[in-house]
Amino acid sequence: MQAECIACGRPMPLCAPMAYSCDCGGLLDVRRSLKGIDADNLKRIFEERRALRGSIYASGVWRYKELIAPELPDAVIVSRMEGNTGLYQAEGVTRYAGMRRVWLKAQSENPSGSFKDNGMTCAISHGRALGYRRFVCASTGNTSASLSMYAAYGGAKSIVLVPRREISENKVLQSLAYGAEVRTFDGTYDDGIRFLADHAERLGLYVCNSLNPMRIEGQKSIAYELAQDMNWRLPDWIVLPGGALSNAAALGKALRELHSLGFIDAMPRVAIVQAERASPFHRMHAGGRKTLVPDPAPKTRASALNIGHPPSWPKALRLLEETRGVTVSVEDGEIMEAKTVIDRGGIGCEPASAAALAGLRRLVRQGVVHPDETAACLLTGHLLKDTDAIREYHLEGRWGASMRNPPRPVDLAQASREDL
Template identity: 65%
Template sequence: MKFVCLDCERAYRLEERRNPFVCDCGGLLEVRQDYRGLDGERLKLEFDNRLADRMSSWASGVWRYKELIAPELPDAYITSRYEGNTGLYPSATLAEFAGVRGLMLKAQSENPSGSFKDNGMAVAVSYGRSLGYRRFTCTSTGNTSSSLAMYAAWAGCSSYVFLPKHHISMNKVLQTLAYGAQVISFEGTYDDGIRFSELHSEQLGLYVCNSINPFRIEGQKSIVFEIAQQLRWQMPDWIVVPGGALSNATALGKGLYELKELGMIDKLPRVAVVQAEGASPFHQMVAQGDAQLKPVRNPYTRATAMNIGNPPSWKKALQYAIKYTKGVTVSVTDEEIMLAKDRIDRSGIGCEPASAASVAGLKKLAAAGIIDKECTAVCLLTGHILKDTEAIEALYKGTLAPSEAAPSVLHTPDLTLDEVRRFITEL
């Protein structure tokens, strides 16, 4: 294993770049592994055998794939809450809503802290511990911080979270505090916090666990490994993912690249990255054919997890998710996101607003003919329905409700049979 700069291709030994994982040229680093000698078919059998384990690190939906994620990490440093192992649910109703032949929902909301961040954070914290760190940090709009706080607490370490004051979900902040994180709340944006971490984390003795940490990407690859294993290595036509910091899009593309190189899958799905209109610099860059991303200075979307104007992983996402898989991008309005959220919630699974962007984006791409109606797709649900209860309250009070999502609450001073009968009949 080694670090390689995505910009200049300079290689480093892992111990040469401990924190914050930036090349001398300023480019972000990624982990590259030598897979020579690995037998893809043998690995499939081994991964299947590990499904029977329920108490060791093999019971994790991340560490089950250790050979493809962190082969050189000593087992003593593995930090795990049996993350991963999330459901893959087919839904005919949502497929009809989105306008495609088949749709499955990968519910990363079933992770222990309630979001997809756990897949990557388990690996980042484990590697940080192996380097001797006891204090971990991130800048976050919510899900990253709650995941980091959980793993740091589980490992007996401390966490320090830089949190923008505005456009965040209080549920996620409270979860972060409950796990014992020390929170630094500041005026400014997510991007301001990232810049501060890059400049000062090493002198503060803090190990950065944002998506600039390449081990986060390695852990998040397990999401697509698990999708492949759940589908018996027969992949869908498309995988659709919300795009905020773009670590998930990067990890999906990188994981697909490695599965194909190892001969573990025959078919390469295309990746669709969905951003909210108010925070869509990556989509704008791809749609306009620009070579460089132009940050959005004051991003805003009700889907707070996507409220990022300068995604740090954009170059990696461009290479792996867009160029390698012949992927696409799309932006959706908050209204389209909330409509999709309403449908997902009512399907019996539920999600936070940012998660619903995947289904909203699939619907928009299918309507435009970019995704064929005969295609099959997996949409990632990145966060739990209770991550943002303010959005649920607003939706069913009508302040955020699309016209198709009528509130279903009867307010009555006295229960009467006629009132209840009318309410039931009108639903």
């Protein structure tokens, strides 16, 4: 098993000590031969595995082991039965978007509450196969919670670097509960990533951020499962929020493989949504540039999107080029309103997830997406990942709060039908 630099094409081994980028600075992709794979036979196997219990193949990631990490021994795999998340339609969501049909793929239903679990099970398992016992990440929250959970379950040590500001306390508390050694620092997510790129090898740490191509291999399963859920016929559009852009990197690799193997007949179009005040990738793409200019001071209420220099941007750009994709940015108020619509639909999500629906609604109004087309939005994080956002909207009336739902006092001794 080896990786390849997406910039210069140099092959690189995936072994200890791990390299997470090429000497030229380019990002790495795992490369393996897909020759001889029978798509129809794998479809049958994947369907049979849905019924399995008590096996790693019951996982919504390891069900697709042949396409993710066939060389990993089952004995090293750390799985919490991740994936197997719901695909939902909610009338209010579809109406809000202004489209004929909208699905929500709720990666928020993963065991740690976010889409990061799909990739983390693969990264941790690969690190164990290489003999690592100390796992690390820089994070705005979801990555650290996922890493902490899998490391604890696998009997390993986790270290997470978290910015002191502009993060969700709920996610930090998750990491503490799972026993992670949490280290806070002055600076941004980007500063933490730079530190790990420079010092992880010296410190004997296995990095679990999206710089690690094995994380991306696991996250590919989100698109595999979406396609399988939809009987291998994807919608016209897939819409996802863009923070570090690892989800976009994984989606691109999955779609290329699904299409080349014949699992799907056509590639959907892709829309990547960023928060207006944390949108360096959108600004680059909208401006027709090929080089990203980092935002030194990103600031959005959707804390998972609060990233000024997304490390996976070259892979995300490749995805847009291959799918005739688009980008869009939305204001925090739009994100919070879309979150409330998803919450009211009985599904729920954290603010960053709702950026997908907010962006889709804006693209429909701009005429980029036609109302008769179909779309799937990826919900990346659970409703309870950021309870402060709920309090601010419903109790304090912030972010416009046009659908505010504060509690009202009631006198139970005299309560009428109108009161209840």
